[in-house]
Amino acid sequence: MWRMVAIWAILSVVLDPLFYFLVGPHIPPGDMTSAAVSNQFDFNVLFLIALPVLLAVWVYLAYSIIMWRASRKGVPEPVGGTEARGHLGVQVGWIVTSTVIVLGLFVFGIVELITTAGSGGGEGPNPIWTPTSATILPVQVIAQQWKFTYRYPTFGGFESQQLVLPNDTAIAFHVTSLDVIHDFWAYQLSIKADANPQLDNVAYTTTRQTGSVTVRCDELCGLWHGAMFNYGKVVSKTAFNIWAKATEKATAANTKDLPPFAYTYVPDANGSDGGYYPDNVDPYSHSEVYGATPAKS
Amino acid sequence: MSFGGRLSVVLGLFIVAAGFAVWGVVGFLLPQPPTVDFTSAQPAGAPVNLTVQTVGSIGNGYGNHPTWVSYLVKNPQGQWIHSTIWKVPAHTRINLTVEQFDSGSPLRNQQWGRVQGTIGNVMTLNGKPISVYNSNTGNGVGHTFSIPTLGISVPLVGVNPNANNICSQAPCSSPSSVVNIIRTSFVTSGPGNYPWQCFVPCGLGFLFGNGGPMSTVGYMGGFLDVEA
């Protein structure tokens, strides 16, 4: 019994720091944004706790398979009876330990969520954890079958196929869809938010490094879901401003034809062919959302 | 039942089950539209002339969805083939001609009214060069030819829906049917299999218009198979 505990303790003490210092810094999603740093740290902490748990069970299983198998010479006969049916100390200890670990992880997760303004996940239209920065750049992500496009409301609302972001800036992604449910997953930014029709799903992060970003759709959305990806980049603030102003000017003609910027859009079902519901029936729902105010950037 | 009898019954059932599985895979899962090869129709490095047409309904004679909108492609021998998988050489100029026979509508996302990713970001519509088309004007946009991973998108302007010679069944030809001829050129990149699609949700009878032909390779989506 004590041999088992000793083996477990040694393995844990050796492997945990090995993981944390050698593997930990390379765990996805990296450290390009505040959300990414936090999510990487969170994963590492969870792994530090999970590894001793895994080792405990594995060491015990290995020990019992080796030491207590019937074919091994000299294994004593098992003893049944009440002692073998339960042991209050072991049971209580197990339950208490697992409860403590789990509740600790819960508290840790909450702290990470709050301190990183939602940790890069979509918070819906009424986010409660927001960045503390004074200026937040809003970027709208419009998901449609089967491409993401991006609108920049603070630059005249132009729409672009490219995702370019400034460094050292708090960014609010307003993710919405024009048709079915998609999911905006910016891997290196550690942003993941479902795109729902007529819903503004807000996710925050603060960029910390320049570099390239891979965006993939993470919710099955039809035929070309697997091909619904694009690349973006985080550049310096000045480079971003130059790009944004230049693009705003170059696409001004098309921006006039776009619908005015809004946090959600109702696709004109009568406008594009392919109506499913009868054509001469007003498709727009007149239900109202009570109490909710759309999130400002 | 004897040992031999049992063995043969089990083997027989196994063969039937395996046969059913093979039939299912070969008959229903594997078949795809044929690949139309443009790599050997011209000397290496020479531009490829790719002519396609878009029709409002494919009609009978092209499979079991006669009411679906579709692309057709003219193969190097000049025949109209119902396929959206086109093989072209890498790093080559492609001169695309689209015979657009279908009516149009406002775009769901007017972003796709811009010509993008082509040489000069421009296309000619019946000879007139344009780089942005406002789909809320005129006859709207019928379809787009878009290769999202290459950043290419060309709006295919619609014809007058009230014209009395609008084409109703493939293959369409002008001048018997009213048509918009759109021409543009782009250069293929390195080898790869690039999906292309249409951004006008014109799948009639499907929610948001993106079901049916929009979601089936061979109709309004396909692959540009770029070979080295």
Next chain:
Amino acid sequence: MTLATEREAETEVTYPDPTPPVLGGFQGLPARPGWFSQHLGTAAIGGVLGYLLGHWLGNVVGSGYTNIANSGSNSIAVTGGLLLGVLGWLVGIGALNYPLAKIVGLEPRPDYESTSWTKYLRYTCDHKVVGLQYVIGVLTFFFTGGLLAMGIRTELLSPTTHIFGPGTYIAIVSEHGTIMMMMATSVVVGPLGNWLIPLMIGARRTAFPRVEAFSFWVFSAGYFVILSALFYGGFPTGWTGYAPLQTQAGVGMMSYLVGFAVIGLGMMTAGFNLAVTIINYRAPGMTWSRIPIFVWSILATCALLTLATPTLVAAGLFGILDHTVQTAFYVTEHGGSSFLWENLFWFFGHPEVYIMALPGFGIVAELLPVFTRKPLFAYKVAAAGMVGVALLSFFVWQHHLFQSGINPDMRPLFMLTTELISIPTGFIFLVGMGTLYKAKIRFEVPMLFCLAVFFNFLIGGVTGVFLSDVPVNVTVHGSFFVLAHFHYTIMGGIIFAFFGGLYFWLPKMTGKTMNKKLGKIHFWCMFIFFNMTFFPMFLIGLLGQPRRVFEYAANLQALNDFASVSAFLLGASFLIFIANFVWSIFIKPTPSPHNPWNSLGLEWQTPTPVPYYNFERIPVVLSDPYHYSEDNAPAVADLGDGTLVAAAASSPSSVVEDPRPPAQ
């Protein structure tokens, strides 16, 4: 009165001689022989006729509508065809004979024991026959889903070369997921639950034998319904069926929606029947603290089957209405909500995965004492854990929706409940490790599978804790990490446990023994290749590959190829099982010893083959069946004919005293 005198005073209950059944017809009408009785063939004919009628009716009703004419696809015809096809299948097998006879006022035929092998092709009220029918049914589902998985891994061998078109690939992925989930809901409850529960609790039958048989025939109809999707062009939503993509899809979607409704009906009836049986049909003396732990797991599972599945059926019904008659339950633009489907589906979907985990725990806990010759450690904790998991499973579903745009306040709440559910889930490890402590382990094939369950479910369960943590969830949701997690818990858990249970109980169920060497080869191949297939997927997911994609980043090809080749080998390992199963049971059967594992379970104390009425006399239960290696252990049960089932002595090779000679 003492027990003995009570038994003397009891009048002998006589059963009719097992003469060949009166086939077909009602009492008084001439019987129809052989081919014209009701069996699998008439079910197939009924199904086909029903399908044709329904399809035609749907065309009559629906062809005029604009959207049907424009789209060229008639969902009403397909729905009508599938529903009437299922009805025809049930009419053909005779599942509706009894209620129809009662409605009309005729006397339905009595249930006789059938002795011919054709009883396995019929609608029968013998729970043991239903159990074996389920074995074949479940294995058919599993191998069909497995072939589809081979298709998926073939496609994923290369990110650029495509074997299947993208639409077909999505259809294969969706079909694989749906068939496997449909199978896994009943994989233990159906075959092993139905076969074993009455025997384990000392009953002669289940509470509702006709409902039990009905659940099997509905389950088998569901197979054909969901398989029909492949012939309709498939459905593009994955097994999760998210709206509004669901509403946009073609007619293949109806196979999914109707299929789930039909399987849901089978799940509800099977669960309800077994729950009532366990509660009401326990033998005298079988108190709640003496029932085998497997029975506890089935009871907890059946509570979930009965209470969670109606939500799925309702959600599916709304989907069918949206798709056929243009309602807008799930369409935001018309006042519905895509979130409605997400929440309804996952409200069912989460208890669903515990429906899949709990029976696996039950099998493992049941088998461990037999092969360690020790009583089950912390029996009450195990039972409490199973009940706790079942209860808590209703409160965690939004962890599937963390990034979906739900109210952010919900995320800490569901993170808490999901983390809390890992506590009772972990009890199975406490119980297992305690039972293994200072045991004398026999590594028979069933025991190997039980140990593998511990190994696999540990990895699956711990990665579940990772997923429940919202910040980490941002990284891994929707990626191959999730995929690896649920394959480790579902396949690594219940499927391994199911095969362990099959190897353990098939000698009792069929009286024939499986080849031990082939069993061990099957186990080692399955275990090693399973881990080689799914462990790399954790890395693939962390490195950014989403689920259900036909193209992926080029630098992930090596990992994907490793997983694909391992998957092909995993698929091949099942051929060993099929060969062993078919050879040992059908082609060249070897009679099995009466109690090959020397188990104290009550089910092993019946003759082989088990008679129609299970026990000649209802046993009186005196203790739980876990008194291994105990001096002066109490007897497990009084079998009523002057014999007692005595406890086993210490040595692993000691034989459980069974005073009656084995029937051959």
